[in-house]
Amino acid sequence: MKALALTLLIAVTGCANVAPYQRAHLARPDMAFESNLGVAKAMEKTFPAKEGASGGASVGGGGCGCN
Amino acid sequence: MQAALALPILVVPARAGAAEVGEVGIAVLGYKERGLIKVTEPIIWAKGRFAEVWEVSGSVAVDIVSGASPQLVSNATGQPMQTITGASVTDRRKIWDAKVSRRFDDTTLAASRNVSREEDYLSHAFGIEVRHDFNQRNTTLVAGYGRSNDRIRSSDDPLLDEGRDTREYMVGLVQVLSPVAVVQSTLVATRGEGWYNDPYKQTLTFYPSGSPPFAFSGDLRPSSRDTVAWLTRYRRHFPGSAGTLHADYRYFHDDWGIRAHTLEVGWVQSFGARWSLRPALRYYTQTAADFYSPLVPRPQPALISSDQRLAAFGGLSPSLKATLRLESGTTFEATAGYVYNSRSMRVGGEGSPAFQPLRAYYGVVSIVHEF
Numbered sequence: 001m002k003a004l005a006l007t008l009l010i011a012v013t014g015c016a017n018v019a020p021y022q023r024a025h026l027a028r029p030d031m032a033f034e035s036n037l038g039v040a041k042a043m044e045k046t047f048p049a050k051e052g053a054s055g056g057a058s059v060g061g062g063g064c065g066c067n
Numbered sequence: 068m069q070a071a072l073a074l075p076i077l078v079v080p081a082r083a084g085a086a087e088v089g090e091v092g093i094a095v096l097g098y099k100e101r102g103l104i105k106v107t108e109p110i111i112w113a114k115g116r117f118a119e120v121w122e123v124s125g126s127v128a129v130d131i132v133s134g135a136s137p138q139l140v141s142n143a144t145g146q147p148m149q150t151i152t153g154a155s156v157t158d159r160r161k162i163w164d165a166k167v168s169r170r171f172d173d174t175t176l177a178a179s180r181n182v183s184r185e186e187d188y189l190s191h192a193f194g195i196e197v198r199h200d201f202n203q204r205n206t207t208l209v210a211g212y213g214r215s216n217d218r219i220r221s222s223d224d225p226l227l228d229e230g231r232d233t234r235e236y237m238v239g240l241v242q243v244l245s246p247v248a249v250v251q252s253t254l255v256a257t258r259g260e261g262w263y264n265d266p267y268k269q270t271l272t273f274y275p276s277g278s279p280p281f282a283f284s285g286d287l288r289p290s291s292r293d294t295v296a297w298l299t300r301y302r303r304h305f306p307g308s309a310g311t312l313h314a315d316y317r318y319f320h321d322d323w324g325i326r327a328h329t330l331e332v333g334w335v336q337s338f339g340a341r342w343s344l345r346p347a348l349r350y351y352t353q354t355a356a357d358f359y360s361p362l363v364p365r366p367q368p369a370l371i372s373s374d375q376r377l378a379a380f381g382g383l384s385p386s387l388k389a390t391l392r393l394e395s396g397t398t399f400e401a402t403a404g405y406v407y408n409s410r411s412m413r414v415g416g417e418g419s420p421a422f423q424p425l426r427a428y429y430g431v432v433s434i435v436h437e438f
Binding site: 002006017018019020022023024025026028029030031032033035036037038039041043046047049050051052054055056057058059060061062064 | 068077090092093094096098108110111112114122124125128130160179181182183185187188190191192193194195196202204205211212213214215216217231233235236237243245246247249250251255257294296297300302304306311317319322323325329335337343345349351353356377384388392398400402404406407412425427429431433435
């Protein structure tokens with residue numbers, strides 16, 4: 001956990017500013033953190049329904065029985 | 068209660084620098100466990116931006132669940148085994164959500180609502196979120212608060228009607244690292260109080276000697292649960308090879324004793340402007356909850372659950388996604404994946420001996436039209 005925090009800190013503090021005109025690659029669909037809205041929702045409980053862990057990306061999603 | 072899907076509402080900025088006016092989409096998920104349940108879930112959604120600063124989105128989904136779910140863990144055959152009891156179930160879960168957000172220069176406020184309804188489970192949730200861009204929009208900070216109120220019932224026990232209240236707190240960061248790399252990190256802490264027992268899980272243990280010769284226990288869990296999940300996602304595009312690396316890692320722990328690590332690595336390979344393939348591999352490992360036991364100990368403890376989702380195990384899941392983007396703004400996507408969970412897949416030692424391997428297949432197809 002500490003290693004992850006340190007890595008993140010180095011990554012954030014070590015990055016250069018990217019001007020808007022340099023962001024063409026960042027706007028690519030395959031740079032998205034989620035799939036499209038429907039697929040992201042469909043997959044949200046597929047793994048957590050069979051595992052002890054869940055969450056991390058959002059709040060306010062509510063629950064289900066999930067047997 | 069057999070449903071396997073739920074909806075998050077407040078998702079932190081999904082794409083850095085993207086601009087779109089709106090979209091409509093439909094997706095269908097199919098999930099099948101070998102010998103157990105089958106889930107089909109159609110979803111429709113829409114999202115639109117109005118007057119430059121307002122964005123509204125909403126979705127409706129139905130889970131159609133059929134098949135059987137393991138209810139009893141018993142050592143009647145010698146070793147503790149999951150037993151499927153009762154008839155095959157059919158259940159429907161209806162979900163809807165809505166979210167509205169407004170941008171004020173570099174700050175965006177959002178509010179969301181989510182309702183999930185099953186025959187034996189009802190969940191109402193809401194969330195609020197504030198997002199602030201600075202550093203010439205190279206950095207975005209996110210904070211969120213969510214709350215859900217659930218009612219737990221049972222089709223086996225008409226008298227069961229219990230509640231559970233969960234509060235969620237989120238902080239997050241999205242950082243542009245270079246013209247081809249971006250990272251997102253979010254920390255979500257939850258505090259839940261209420262009914263956590265699963266009304267469909269029981270444990271039956273026969274003893275080789277002593278009296279009484281057997282013990283039967285329902286699912287008895289703590290009345291609260293605190294969790295922390297820390298998710299970090301990294302995206303890097305390689306223009307020379309027309310490929311994009313996806314790397315996600317999540318650390319999870321709770322006060323039940325579960326520690327879990329999830330790592331997913333994917334590679335998106337473009338073939339021209341229209342086609343792309345994304346092979347990915349997901350690995351998961353967790354420790355057992357303190358009160359997990361496939362046998363009822365003597366003397367019987369106050370807390371016990373034989374639900375193998377609380378056992379120590381690991382899992383591997385390969386998947387492949389194909390995408391076709393048309394110039395008209397319509398995108399077709401199809402994903403196929405396989406899930407294999409077993410005790411031997413756990414990192415750092417053998418998992419719980421009673422864990423029975425899970426093999427499942429899933430597929431998702433979607434059509435989205437942006438306008």
